[in-house]
Amino acid sequence: MSRFAWTNEQAAALTASTDVLLTANAGTGKTLTIVGKIMWMLGLKTGHSEDQKHIPINTNPCKINEIAAITFNRKNAADLRQKLRHELLQSEDPNAKVLALRLEEAFIGTIHSFCESTLREHALRLGVDPAFKVLNAQLADLKKDEIVKEVILDKLDEDQPEIKALVQRFGLNNVISQTRTMLTEVRWHPERYEEWNLVLTDQQQIAECQDPKDRLTRDLTYGLYSLAHSANEKWQRQLLINNERDFDQLILEIRSLLCSQQASSALQQISSRYKILIIDEFQDTDHAQRDIAFSIGRAGRTKLFLVGDPKQSIYGWRGADITVWNEVKDRIETSGHVLSLTKNFRTDPEVIDAINTVCGPAIDDSAAKLREVGLDTSAIDYQEMEASRSPSGTAQCGLINLEASNSGGRRLEEGMKVGTHIQQLVGQTRIIDPKTNDKRPCTYQDIAILYRNRTDLDLFQRGLTEAGVPFQTSNQDWSQSTEITDIVNLLRLLNNPDDNYHALGYLRSPFVAIRDEVITRIRMSNFNESLLGQARTFLDKHTWPDYPDNPAIPELEKDALERGLKTLDKAHKLAGRMPLPDLLRQFLSESAYSVHLFLGDKKQAEEAHSNIQDFLQFTEDHRQASIEEFLELWELSLNEKPTRVSTADAEADLVTVSTIHKAKGLEWPIVFTIQNDKSVRQRSNELIPSDRAFSSSLYLKKSDNGPHNSERLAPLNMAKLEAEECRLLYVSMTRARDRLIVCGQADKKTSGFFWERFNQTHSWDEISIQPHLQQITDHHWVPLDWIDDIEAKELPPLAAEIKPPSLQFTTSATEVMTKQRSFEEWREKYEYGVQSIPAFSGHSSGRIPSQTRGKVIHGVLERIQEYEELPEILNETLSSMDTAELGTSPSLGSKYWEALEHELEEVLKSPEWKWYIEGEHYRELPFIHLVGPRNWYLGAFDLYRPSTNIDKALVVDFKTHELEKSDIEEVAKTYLPQMQIYQEAAEISQKSLVQLHFTVPNSTWPSKTSASEENTLKT
Template sequence: MGKFAWTKEQETALTSSKDVLLTANAGTGKTLTIVGKIMWMMGLQVGSSEGKHETIPTSINPCKINEIGAITFTRKSAADLRQKLRHELLQSDEPEAKLLALRLDEAFIGTIHGFCESILREHALRLGINPTFKVLNAQVADLKKDEIIKEVILKQLEQEYIETKALARRYRLSDIISQSRAMLREVRWHPERYRNWNSSFVDEQPLPECQDPGDRLSRDLTYGLYTLARSAEEQWQRQLLVNNEKDFDQLILETRSLLRSPKATHALQQIRSRYKILIIDEFQDTDDAQSDIAFAIGGNNKTKLFLVGDPKQSIYGWRGADITVWNEVKEKIQKSGNVLSLTKNFRSDPKVIETVNTICGPAMNQSAAKLRQAGLNTSAIDYQEMEANRASSGTAKCQLINLKASNSAGRRLEEGRKIGACIQELVEKAMIVDPDTNKKRHCTYHDIAILHRSRTNLELFQKGLVEAGIPFQISHQDYNKSTEIADIVNLLRLLINPDDNYYALGFLRSPFVGIRDEVITGIRISDFHQSLLEQAKKFLDGHKWPEYPENSSLPELERFALKRGLETFHKAQKLVGRVPLPDLLRRFVSESFYDIHLFLGNQRKGEESYSNIQGFLQFAEEHRQISIEEFLELWDLSLSKDSPPSLAADSEADLVTVSTIHKAKGLEWPIVFSIQNDKNVSQRRNELIPSDGTFLSSLYLKESDNGPHNEETLAPSNLARLEAEECRLLYVCMTRARDQLIVCGEIEKKTSGFFWERLNQFHSWENISSQTGRQEITDLDLVPLEWLNRIETMDLPPLATTITGPPMQFTSSATEVMTKQRSEEEWQKKYEYGVQSTLSFAGRRSGRIPSQTRGKVIHGVLERIQEYEELPQVLNETLNSMDTVELSGSPGPGSNYWEALELELQEVLKSSDWKWYVKGEHFRELPFVHLVGPRNWHLGAFDLYRPGADGEKALIVDFKTHKLKDADIEQVSQTYLSQMNIYQKAADISKGSVVRLHFTVPNSTWPKKGLDSTI
């Protein structure tokens, strides 16, 4: 970054010493600017201004790395920011930067929930709370709240609540729960809106503005939902208190409440002293509570605020984000800080930028004018034009696919077919600019995204893609219909209850085993008194296998598959509760060869299925610490909700991405298609419309239950807000494209749509003449078995067979042999009784680390490292991979001890010996098993094995991490002769070899070159 050339806008943001509100337009280098700001704050060189040769002056008042606070929108964003910051620190020419990379975990980089949690725990005593609270996973908390809402509804129905009975007559239970959920959040986040509700409803006389029967009905139904939500909230708070738990909402709300209370005086002093800068990313999608927390900490001379976002990308109003907060903060910061903008777009081709400006500028400005006309000035966002900072590539296009279908369902199918044909042509002929290299190359499926607004009729669109033979992955889909996910979930249920024949049947029929139904039938009728799995074990050996006339080899293959499947299942049973769920699943999928099975048929379908499995494993990773039972309960409840779990897509697979626009925010693709442009904006049902001052707040219910005040006054003003957000959604969609933007619509404009009207208002699109070119798809569920006739069976060659490990009681390592030769008593204590020598713990009192841990760190670095420049990063990765217990009591990162260790490793890596070791083919930590006699096996691993060229002996290098003097090397080396002998005999089986010891201190080897052959 020291050689980076910043725009003038970026330089101003980096070097500002005041509070900053930074509008970072799409593709303007927002994350890089945040990284630069952090490095500038720490007093590091960040580069120069664009067009100038002078470097940007460093901060005159630098802060420490632990005085940095950066809040991101998601955990993934936090991980990306941390990774990019570490990369820039390691690339810096300043030695101090590389040390800061090792200490990066001292800075806070995380979500607002993580930030609030850290404040509540660190200052628990000052704030008067119990610091041992547990934070509930968001999905778990939502599902538990829904259960409480359901209980409250049923209880109020039993108690004859009039309002609740009125709701039950009009809505299904799931609808009442959904409506109550929306009201519960409002009651919790905006209690000031409901302070007078009870007193207003106690009076039986109708309010003057509530004379219409429709208004009274809307008012009464909303009050019924309010009573449900209030009761559920009280019960939820009691449950959290009893269990000493907090959900994500409470983390934020409680932090705000405590920081604004008198008891927070001392805590605030400590927090302000800790953080010299507080960075908040995606500030356009925040709310008043998060803003209050930021200004409670910042807005003073100690902690500066650096708030970054793009109000034109505020698209999460349905999730509680409030764009009015941005405008209010803007007014506040203008008085004493800097309101800045980044307008130079580095992402998209100038042609794409011109199209975005032409369409989104008028659309947003018109929506802002409409909001101001309705008196909603604080919700209005004016468009700010972007300037292309990327040279034209000559590959850019902004085009239209013309649709002719007369209805929405027909247009979805037509979109799928025509986009599919277009994609096939793009992959065959189109060139794009590679996002990483900025060089032209051929387009792949991975370079393409299709963005949509909702899931309505999406299955028809997918059908069109399938007909065109397009491989794709989708961000939202019904995972109950995904065969591979169903197989894995069925496996988990069987692991919980192996006696359940229903799940056992699914297991045996699935690719985990893969036997015919007639075989399973034969297994079942063999003995009805046992479970199906128990019967299957006995059936392997004691019963005749059903024949398969079409291929005589199939029964033997099935027998092998059943045996392997049952063995794999038995192993997994033993690991349940001992191994985290995602690790258990990865092992089972691999050992059962399920992942290989996916690719036996259609390669593209296999990639899609494999991507689904990776997404499921990522979902399991997010719930790593819960049991299988808890995970399945969470999975079932998630599927029953309106929004099923979203599984992470495989970012490396060569698949087209089909995603909602919301999911695509923050991402980019060379080519983007926009579909569903014919949809209109409508009032969201079950959304609470805030009061206009003359009428109590109200939920927008189904049309027949909304009175005139809802329909004529509240709803129109709220619809103006929704349309403004929809304009911002269009902006997000269009700015995902780097080279080509292709939209679907009707040239004749027979069908209107919110996006389509704005896409056509000030822009003329180039029409793509697309032929659907439908491709015949074979039924992949009916796989012909004639391929079995082409298989030739034979014994595997020795090197391809699985080596059965020797019984552990007959094995020994080189270290064990050395110990036994040196002292029988020491060997017995260590290897029979498991007693560690006191020397192995040496170092804790001396400010160092135990010798065993030191050796593990050095060996870990030498195993991983590829280039000398990677040393700080690899050392940090090695430390992070070790157990906390191993490093407990050790000096902290950045201490003199770790500096000295890094210098020691530098000497090794710079030596001519090391360069020779790793030149050409070599293996690190190469394991070996050597049978040296009856019931006598030697196990070990060569630190480094270099096969050598023809006629040259192989070299085995064993790194020793003692701290020695040159004069002591000869004497110490003699003690390792038996170990060297074991290594040499094991290696000699393959090729004649020599063994060399390499002592990291004083970076010397034994025996010296030329004496190797005498060992």
């Protein structure tokens, strides 16, 4: 490394012989400094400092196997290992190349692999069976979920009131998710639940609460704790019996052992083994990892080299604790060195200035708020970066102005404007090449677009597509690609060869690829066998259908079917005897599946091949799992966010669209930040994790939270959430090298957490967006000559008329009402399946159809918990609807959607809505009501509020007509049959009142004060 001129800050870190806590600001050469530290520890030459002074060679070097470096993930470990090997091979020192060959003797890996290897190596000293099995994270989650479900059902059988209340309020799936979160809390912080543990064992009474709302929150949270406590006991017992460890257990167990008296012998051995322990990304660690590091460092000669940037601590939701950084800082200051790297090498000074100007006040203000609420140990002060790179003349900090008034409209506009500006940049703007540091024209792959979450991301991507921008997303769902679907379908068939559904998929896929006509004839040949059994019989005993256009096709199909069945039979015999990835590789090879991929577009083929390789790598992580276990794990993985960019596109000329979290550690010449109008808020029905002052607590909707939640916990948690959001802002801005472009509204009509801070202290240059015109190609009209060749013939058996199904015995309230109102309308809709013309009138009037409008409004009212969620819930509802339902509806930025949002605002702000949802209530509550022999009424109450001592039970049915107030009674009376059915069904349980709530003009009928209207309903 003699060619490097280290900064004086880096030189101090390299040559420090004590424990070091190193703050490495963004772009300051953190990884290179770690590599330099390792080489200095090995006694190699490391070059000179910026003032031309040679870095002194370490006079007390260590051996290669005395180095341990813990990284954030396996990718970072591989990257560090590759860079260290490269520098060793480039070194002029003759010993360096030998060390490069012995690099595997050093430990470079994750905290989990470090704990695993330590437990196995010192098993006898620590009293551990070294043959333990480490569970993959997904397999462990699957097994824990099974235990959680068992515990919940057991507690419900025991008739425990807290558990019943939990399930009634949140539903079973949400309680499972909340219990999983609480289970992690109980495992990592048992000391914070000692009081509740005494209550569980009947050694103490649960503390009283003065406020009834606090009592409700406490009871629900205590119920959740009791579930998590029981689930944890079962899980620990299962791990012990099976001699297994999950990832959490690896860390917690090694921490417990190393901090105990019996570990003195093992600690001495570990400390004598390692001369330096490096921990990268230390800002995203936790107290357990800190304790492991200091136990090893305290035991003997091991020095700690802890590296990170507290301003980039953005994984609090995953257990990272920023207080660890501050506590370690105070500790190391007394006996070691607290150092900083402040010189940024990668970013233009103009962008550095913008980052300091925006993030400095934002992070400092968030630190001040934390200190105000007593969270001093969570506060991080901003440290300014110094630009080491010379101005290039290519830099820009710009603003793309948005005009749409609702969030969905802004995402679409954002996509189109960002896409248009990208087209203006590519090939015309010059950037500094990250590898050569020379100027060159900008390409698509020099650009990244960073977003915060997936809400309305499809609208943004639609805008990019309309602007003609090629892009890849870090969250693109490769699991849904055709080739992966084919392979998963194959596994399901191997798991159950009698499954005709997956057998059909196999026969139609490139594994066999026979015509649907042939498959139909196979199926009709003998319904007493499975489809695969029929295929074997058909192959031997039946005549193959001709294919007039190409006589060679039948023989090719017969060969393909014969080969496909033989390959499948062989794989079925090997399943369970051969590891899954080996079985799949053999099947893909013998079936020649990959060959067909390259018969079409080469780029698509490369991406498909890459997807298959990624899937095979996924199976390697579950090498010993059975096919059935693997399929369960696969389903579990589909519920998680995909986390990779397609390998085939990694070097392609595509714009990268990525979450900010996934972009951490990466850089691009040009970066756009979008979704800057998102707010930060405490979500309802989520668990606020415990801290040292308070136990965990379920945060309910605003009206149900007592003083403990609303006045104590929520302000504390919001201060922490906002501080982490400021750090996320810093990470997003520091990804840019030459240009940083933000999107927002210049006139500040719309606020947003990022947007408010962008505008607080910095002035952005507004970018003029010129419309991007795409080339219009000629239309290719559909030929109609074939109409002249149509001949009338008898229908073949398969096309004959199907006999009408047996009569249905269920009827909806809407159907009854329609039949009473108009028999013709009922017949058209329910017998003939014909929609009335007014149902489609929205398409021709610049509006959406009335039925679709009603579906949108009902969807929002069913989901929403707090008024502030309206824009997000409205967009989620629209995103869940088919394009066909929306038709040619107005664009999302139009006045129409503004008016609809305003209409919903009026409903949500009304005293009626507040009364509806105060206390126990149910939305879209389904019912089934027997009214006579073979006559059932089915339906769902839009909103149902059980009776109280004062009021009857209330059923509310929302109507989305656009009416004048004077017309309400006349229209409402047409719904009397439907209301009567609702009332009869509801009164099976308790006395009830049915009300219609018209969203325009936000009025109810009958009103609570009108006895005459209620009598009309009874009549």
